[in-house]
Amino acid sequence: MNTGLLVLRLVVGLLIAGHGVQKVSFHLGGNGLAGGTEEFRHDGFRGGRLTAVVAGASQIGAGLFLTAGLLTPLAAMAAMGVMTVAGTVKWRKGLWVQNDGYEYPLVLVVVSAALALTGPGRWSLDHALGVTPWPLWVALPAIVLGPASGLLTRLVLHRPPAVSERKQYAQTAE
Numbered sequence: 001m002n003t004g005l006l007v008l009r010l011v012v013g014l015l016i017a018g019h020g021v022q023k024v025s026f027h028l029g030g031n032g033l034a035g036g037t038e039e040f041r042h043d044g045f046r047g048g049r050l051t052a053v054v055a056g057a058s059q060i061g062a063g064l065f066l067t068a069g070l071l072t073p074l075a076a077m078a079a080m081g082v083m084t085v086a087g088t089v090k091w092r093k094g095l096w097v098q099n100d101g102y103e104y105p106l107v108l109v110v111v112s113a114a115l116a117l118t119g120p121g122r123w124s125l126d127h128a129l130g131v132t133p134w135p136l137w138v139a140l141p142a143i144v145l146g147p148a149s150g151l152l153t154r155l156v157l158h159r160p161p162a163v164s165e166r167k168q169y170a171q172t173a174e
Contacts, residue, residue: 001121002121002122002123003123004121005069005115005118005119005120005121005123005124006069006121006123006124008111008115009066009067009068009069009115009120009121009124010067012063012066012079012108012111012112012115013062013063013064013065013066013067013068013075014063014067015063015108016059016062016063016066016079016082016083016108017059017060017062017063017064017067018063019059019063020055020056020057020058020059020060020061020062020063020082021056021060022036022056023036023039023052023055023056023059024036024052024053024056024057024060033049033052033053033056036052036055036056037049037051037052039052040052040055043089044158044159044160045157045158045159046157046158046159047157051157055082055085058078058081058082059079059082061075061078062075062076062078062079062082062112063079065078066079066112066115066120068124068125069120069121069123069124069125069126069127070120070124070125070126070129071126071131072115072116072119072120072124072126072132072134073116073134073138073139073142074142075112076112076113076115076116076142076143076146077112077116077142077143077145077146077149078146079108079109079112079146080109080112080113080142080143080146080147080150081145081146081147081149081150081153082150083105083106083108083109083112083150084105084109084146084147084149084150084151084154085150085153085154086102086105087102087105087106087109087150088102088150088151088154090102090105109146109147112146113143113146116134116139116142116143117136117139117143119132119133119134120132
């Protein structure tokens with residue numbers, strides 16, 4: 001079980017962190033901070049550069065903490081929050097990733113929730129520091145607050161599309 005949790009943390013944590021790196025730099029195929037800022041604007045978010053920096057930093061931090069198995073419920077909560085926002089961007093396109101749907105963000109949210117519930121396993125910094133197992137009263141609020149914070153972020157930062165964007169969307173939907 002510990003080996004499986006280690007592999008899961010390494011893969012999922014590094015993918016989430018890598019996704020954040022892409023938002024704020026040219027590494028891993030990213031388009032730099034300007035590209036990340038434009039992506040958020042294109043997806044209808046306010047805040048521009050600050051939004052891209054906070055999202056990228058949240059993904060990098062959550063991913064690295066999950067990878068290390070450090071403060072696992074909090075890292076999972078942050079990962080669930082940013083990936084919930086990503087899921088809301090893709091919601092209109094349906095579930096499946098081949099249609100640019102929300103399948104991938106959903107998988108990362110569920111895996112993060114599972115890690116919050118199971119804990120990071122023996123080969124983790126949480127275990128080395130003696131803070132495992134995390135009690136259920138820590139994991140459950142993290143599982144609720146992560147997606148809730150993502151939905152709140154979407155609600156607060158999302159701007160309604162301009163008339164020209166609505167017309168363009170209507171044309172592509174036909």
